[in-house]
Amino acid sequence: MTAVSQSAKKKIKAGSFSLNRFGTGTQSVFHLVLAAFSLMCIIPFIFVIIIAFSSEESIRQIGYSFAPLSWSTQAFTYTFQLGNALWRSYFNSFLITAVGTLLSVSITVLYAYPLFRRDFRFRNFFNFLSFFTMIFGGGLVPTFVICKSVLGLSDNYAALIVPMLFSPFNVIIMRTFLQTTVPTELIEAATIDGSGEYSTLLRIVLPVVKPGIATIALLVSLAYWNEWFLSLLYLNKNMEIMPLQYLLMRMQRNADFLAKNSSMLGADAAKAAAQLPSQSLKMALVVFIVVPIACAYPFFQRYVVAGLTIGSVKG
């Protein structure tokens, strides 16, 4: 029994003192640090919105600024004029993300479940198989050859979905989540009651691991939504299925290339640079791209917090 001072006893009685709570000073410091960090995360996005609504003249004269000389909705009206191309790209992004997330989550769960079941004979082999691919990769050219020539992933939606379907990292998260949330007794009880394997998985285990699935779904949908490199590699002739992210990246890469190589290209570079889309248009596209995923996040949020603490408290 530790000695407790008189003043401490008084505080405990008054209810304002807790041995586990931080003092007011420390609390304010923590609040300040976290507020600063949150601001650092939010301010760039606010900046993007401001630039999207700045007029082109303002950007030309004073560059990017929190207080532009004049405001205009030029960029957004221009995007609406772009018409079908833009909405098609937007639709493509949604389609690829939705289908990709659905397929990827299914594959991940179906792969992780047997790995979690201790009575699966080839557990070690499949564990090693997925883990190995996380460490070693073939590189860009072999992947490209396999995808294009062997799997026929070229100029179609499959090319933008299939390469990212399986992620060993997600499998490990899922498996760990299963291990910590689903007691083996549950499976045994289900088997005794006459449930088949699929029935056990779908009716008993899945409802329990909803947080895990939501975490994986969020990670995967974020990955699909932000992906543009696959479009660069595999979309050559069929530009109808190009997602919005690739459209934006193309504009950015064009600008970068011209800036870097202007001395080699001479007058052509100047001509091309003059035709590039405006800065505010690029920012308007960024707004288009960020808004859906930012809106989706709150739905997943409560699951992610649960998912992040996987395995931190046993039992």
Next chain:
Amino acid sequence: MKKFLSLILTLALILSVCSFAAADDLPTITIMFHGSNVSDDSAVLEKVNEYIADKVGAKLEVIWGTWGDFDEKAVNALTSGDKDVDIVFTCSWSSDEYNSYAKKGYFLKLDDLIEQYGADLKAAIPESLMQAATIEGAEGKGVYAVNGFKDTATQNTWDVNVTLLTELGYTVDDLMAKGFFGWDEIFAKAKEVKGDSFYPFLVEPMVAERMVTNSIIVAGDAGSTNLLSLYLNPEDVSADGIYGNKLVNKFGTPEYKAFAEQMHKYYEAGYIDPALSVGETSNDCRTNHQKDASYLIGTQSYAFGYEYSADVLARGAEIKFVPCTDPYVDTTASQGAMMAINSASEHPEEAFKFLALLNSDPTLMTLMNYGVEGIHYTLNDEGLVVFNDEARATYSPWTNGVGNVTILPDTAAEGKGFRKSFQEYYAGAKGIPSLGFVFDNSPVENEMAALGNVAAQYALALDCGAVDPETELPSFLAALDAAGMEAYLNEANAQLEAYLAK
């Protein structure tokens, strides 16, 4: 029921196979262009395929690579042996660099095909261009790509805002008489008249340096920050320059020191926009000022007829491009836009026939470059091309990257007789003494990377005058020496000597 169904399915299968066999027996050739801005090519390809069906015996499909994604696409297609890409753009400055990829065997040697099918092609482009494309490749010395006859000579010019200049009371001749080192007075006057936030000197720092010191880029040198220089003789470009035919570290020459000091003076006096000295903002800043002609003197790497292009005319002031030297043919320019045939291609003959036709037949070249008459452009009374802006916005290939531009019809903006003058201008350009030399940097790859990093740190700021050369130049030179400049120079000079001895 099941038997009936299976019968139907089998019939369907057989029919589908038959229909595939009957249709389209023309092979497809695919060409990959650079720098395109094309969203709708259906009308053009329809006409093109109609035209080439019997002449070439193939159907054309196009991959419209843009500035930013061509490099990646081309490298992937070539290194993975993708037989779906038959013809690919190449040059001395793209990632699928002509000389190195020919050595690695990715490009087909075209000499035999030229003998067989290339008579028209040889007639359409000058001998010197064929010569420039003749290099040492995987199958020996020969031509590994069809060279595009475009602005094949380099010429750097001062981009002068004549409207403003006359307002200040000077003429272009005054300007040139004073020279780069004597423009203080004129800049000061410009700032007086236009106000303090006006920056009269709109330089592209790297180009300005080359214009003042008369140095040339060496093909094969470190990407965007060139370390080596050959010095040009400004009076006669085909004669030797002040350092003869030796490659020197341009940052160590007295010419560079004088240039950097002068730029620093101009920068300190407020004649140069600070945004030009920072890599990320430099290009945007320059383009923005050019758009509304808010400058007095700028630099421009020139192509004949540039003053008639849409963006210059839109600047709202009279612009004159005043050359520093005669145009000179160097390796970068003479290998500036070529079309190579992928060695993994399954239809090399059809591919070559297409290239030969494209570069010699005005109808095909006009179709590919300008589009379809009536849809993308119309011909006015003088027979000059007038573009339909809306349609053109959906179909804008990079004109100079398609091939022989001298067989294109004149546009209304360029005026009658333009292409003829263009051809004469470039056919008459002299070559520098070391034309055709490409530096093979593989023995000194590490040094090049290290030197490139050092240069990226210092070069732009020094060239723009943003830092004081008194203090920065010595540390820059020391850093270059530490990163292996001497080894790099020695290797380059050894290669150059060997090349010139041949």
